[in-house]
Amino acid sequence: MRETKLSELEKLCLEKGLKMTDQRKVIAQVLSESADHPDVEQVYQRAHNQDHRISLATVYRTLKLFEETGILTKHDFGAGRARYETSDDDHHDHLIDITSGQVIEFTNDEIEKLQRAIAEKLGFNLVGHKLELYAIPGKRGKKKE
Amino acid sequence: MRETKLSELEKLCLEKGLKMTDQRKVIAQVLSESADHPDVEQVYQRAHNQDHRISLATVYRTLKLFEETGILTKHDFGAGRARYETSDDDHHDHLIDITSGQVIEFTNDEIEKLQRAIAEKLGFNLVGHKLELYAIPGKRGKKKE
């Protein structure tokens, strides 16, 4: 799966005439290995840890590039900085635990359907959406921190 | 309705020991008269138009203050700047026409209910949410620009 993602990435780069530099390889790998939704600074630190030649500017440029090619998805969870995740095939929304910043992914077909219906009723074609639930752990069965 | 909102605002200011300056009055009025979801720059221009003594810094400070008192709601529709609207009693979500930036408000009880259910199923208590639909006008019956 990891290798799949990487070669897919390289394929895309070739298609676009992009060069597969060491920096891009490392950044791509960092992201494919990150289950959380890291912000730019976190990506930079993880990448820089593996290869000191990677600068913050390159991380910014690479993340933007990957986002444009559709490899990554950029999120704004409201803390001032952008956070990234690999664009999975299956769409999902996010629940943000405001006590820890942890992000939990979920899917719900019913909501998806409702959204399309609402847009159409208003005379629009839905091209994207953002659904974020901000919540605090319930009394029992809360996830361990 | 407009007067109601203003006097309500003044009441809140008194309660909090805030001073009802001319600047605040003008900014409050500008917002109560704005049906769109103006960004800070727009609020500043509309307010400054009515009273040249209003500075951008005061607009920022006042908007933040009003948001904290619950009079205003701040949104980030993803264009880099914050946008504001008066906190109406009835909750609503937003559909953003990405071709014009126009924002349309809507409500949907079913989605609200689903959101609470999803959070609970994940072991959380919902404390807030954000639902934004990004769309383009449909072929027919599009709103006039």
Added chain:
DNA sequence: CTAACTGCAAAGCGTTTGCGATGAG
């Protein structure tokens, strides 16, 4: 070889803040 890429440092952009002056209560 050469266009794409990189690191660095400077600039950009929206927003916040320190300061001395002003004014509401």
Added chain:
DNA sequence: CTCATCGCAAACGCTTTGCAGTTAG
């Protein structure tokens, strides 16, 4: 009077960019 508030300009945090050197293809 006194403390909240104001305007101004400097500072801030995140992100972008100009430039000269480097490198993949």
